[in-house]
Amino acid sequence: MIIEKQISGFNPIVFTDYVNIYISKDATAREKKVLRKHAKAHIYLNHRIRYKAYEREFGKVDRKTWCLAEDIEIALHIYNKEDEEVALLPRSNISGGIYKHNLPKDLPKELKYCEEIYKFLLTIIENTSKYESFEASYKTDLGLGLDIDVDVDEDLDVEVLIKKTIEELGREAVAEEKKNKREKNEEKSFEKLKRRKQTLTSLLERKVKKNYALKRKNTYLRQSRRCEGGNEGGIIKKGVRITRKIPKVLVFVDRSGSFCTEKTEEATKNLDGVLKKFRLAIKKEVYFFNNKILEEDPLVGAGGTNYKAVRNLIANSGAEIAVVITDDDMCEDLEKVTTDVIVIPIGCNETFFAKKILAEEVRLSI
Numbered sequence: 001m002i003i004e005k006q007i008s009g010f011n012p013i014v015f016t017d018y019v020n021i022y023i024s025k026d027a028t029a030r031e032k033k034v035l036r037k038h039a040k041a042h043i044y045l046n047h048r049i050r051y052k053a054y055e056r057e058f059g060k061v062d063r064k065t066w067c068l069a070e071d072i073e074i075a076l077h078i079y080n081k082e083d084e085e086v087a088l089l090p091r092s093n094i095s096g097g098i099y100k101h102n103l104p105k106d107l108p109k110e111l112k113y114c115e116e117i118y119k120f121l122l123t124i125i126e127n128t129s130k131y132e133s134f135e136a137s138y139k140t141d142l143g144l145g146l147d148i149d150v151d152v153d154e155d156l157d158v159e160v161l162i163k164k165t166i167e168e169l170g171r172e173a174v175a176e177e178k179k180n181k182r183e184k185n186e187e188k189s190f191e192k193l194k195r196r197k198q199t200l201t202s203l204l205e206r207k208v209k210k211n212y213a214l215k216r217k218n219t220y221l222r223q224s225r226r227c228e229g230g231n232e233g234g235i236i237k238k239g240v241r242i243t244r245k246i247p248k249v250l251v252f253v254d255r256s257g258s259f260c261t262e263k264t265e266e267a268t269k270n271l272d273g274v275l276k277k278f279r280l281a282i283k284k285e286v287y288f289f290n291n292k293i294l295e296e297d298p299l300v301g302a303g304g305t306n307y308k309a310v311r312n313l314i315a316n317s318g319a320e321i322a323v324v325i326t327d328d329d330m331c332e333d334l335e336k337v338t339t340d341v342i343v344i345p346i347g348c349n350e351t352f353f354a355k356k357i358l359a360e361e362v363r364l365s366i
């Protein structure tokens with residue numbers, strides 16, 4: 001898996017060590033898309049292995065020219081119209097790269113691949129100075145990662161490589177788009193939840209009411225007053241009995257290392273005060289959590305924060321409501337739950353956990 005790391009500024013704006021990619025955080029979102037494609041293309045097109053193979057066959061390679069040839073190959077095969085347009089926008093930060101619209105003008109049309117392009121560039125080397133690969137601005141170590149020894153596959157079919165690269169980048173672009181959309185929607189839903197001003201009492205009241213369902217049950221314990229076949233020895237029908245379904249409320253108290261136990265004390269006390277008002281209307285279960293879920297209060301904070309375990313217990317408990325007292329520890333993506341989750345943030349305004357599980361957050365001013 002390729003890891004994307006951030007760099008700052010525009011010099012360079014992108015580079016790769018052929019394992020991970022480095023992209024300037026100062027580029028615009030559209031530019032980053034092109035740069036991501038560019039850096040990944042170097043990896044998928046096996047440019048490092050091809051460099052090694054070329055070096056093995058022809059001896060020492062001029063890195064600056066080789067990197068330029070790599071970028072020309074990417075311009076010829078990988079960029080689409082949209083990428084070219086981003087580079088042509090006024091004040092574009094990526095206009096310095098090589099594209100179809102600014103290829104070295106003597107470049108013969110029949111040259112398609114990095115190796116043959118490199119060979120040609122050597123013949124016009126005194127004229128190549130005005131062309132630079134993106135990576136050329138990374139002056140300290142041009143072709144970072146080219147020194148590492150790699151196995152050279154003699155049978156690399158460049159044409160197949162290019163086809164595969166285009167397919168892979170296409171798949172990744174679709175996945176990226178989906179992820180962005182999902183994150184945007186999550187952000188929107190979360191903003192909507194946040195806009196509602198409420199206290200813990202009013203919020204719990206609303207949740208308890210919503211889940212305090214009346215259940216109708218047919219039973220002989222209460223016989224029907226109506227008899228089938230009249231009143232003489234007919235069949236007695238079941239009566240209807242109304243029972244209440246008491247909502248189950250799970251309370252989770254963070255006891256991870258980052259968590260300040262004194263700070264939670266006030267929150268737990270407040271929460272207890274509020275829950276007392278509902279004591280006849282709910283069933284309550286209290287848990288503590290750090291790396292795992294604990295039934296007893298360890299009294300001190302230690303270890304990591306296993307939000308996934310909290311999420312899974314909520315999902316599997318059949319509880320209608322869950323209240324989580326936690327801080328702003330990082331939280332991975334979590335699958336949503338049908339349970340109503342309320343988060344009480346401690347020492348912060350909002351928590352990653354609430355955002356990921358789409359919970360309503362309420363600060364303690366009961």
Ligand SMILES: [Zn+2]
Pocket residue numbers: 038042070071133134135
């Ligand atoms: Zn490049």
